[in-house]
Amino acid sequence: MNVTLNGHSRSLEEDATVVDAVRLLDPEFSPKGVAVALNGEVVARSQWNDRRLHEDDRIEVLRAVGGG
């Protein structure tokens, strides 16, 4: 399955969930300080393991950076 992960086209297993996408981006990720939007909607951390992804999903994985 092809998805768009932080603006880049990536390939994931057919049964992949949100947490697989986060791991693909950063294998050593720590959930502290990270948030996920799936097709523009917030996915609560408690749902990362169960929320299945679909073809052409847009996943944004964000963290805090310096900003005014």
Next chain:
Amino acid sequence: MGDPLVIADHVFSSRLIIGTGGAPSLGSLEEAVAASGAEMATVALRRVDPSARGSILGVLERTGCKILPNTAGCFTAKDAVTTAGLARQALGTDWIKLEVIGDDKTLLPDPVGLLDAAETLIDDGFIVLAYTNDDPILARRLESLGCAAVMPLGSPIGSGMGIRNPYNIRLITEAARVPIILDAGIGTASDAALAMELGCDAVLVASAITRAERPAVMAEAIRKGVEGGRAAWGAGRIPRRLYAEPSSTFEGLPDLE
């Protein structure tokens, strides 16, 4: 603690809030945050970069700053509301500095989108600190919606132009029943002092500190500007007059002709 700043029941002894954008390094930022004495700092949310070293969160933990996420870069109410939701997930806070930007050249707020997003977020339990134009009526509308603080700009973000309409800022502070935080436009310590002399409850400063040649020195200077301005506000300044008012009495003047 004398003269505390209270925002949504949270008590701060410092009236300087620091924005963490624009710093050349996390080390430089940490020195500046420490020198500023700030107890709250803004952060933005951006895509995870696995190659990035260090974390802004580490800096704020070590300096003991409360985290105030922003919605910088959002051009619609919907984007801002989603970003606030992401900040709540990532950082475990309901506090949000709400920005809905109308134009990428001026970065001026979009007042219609701002009111819309503020209402949605307040209904959802967020503590909203709203970045707004220096418009007294809009400030009143944001207060009426339930914003915890209203943050009028002095001049465009990062412009260093200071306070371009001090009369409007005065009208806003005079009418407000929630804290007014001057946000955007501060270039140096005197701008921060002026904001406080106009009755603002606090100032938020990012670029003026982080992009100064010596950020930690500027952070301390602006901290002192805020303290001086606040004290002057409370002291009751003399009125402005067109003509002189002698401080030495004319009584008892000798005739020296």
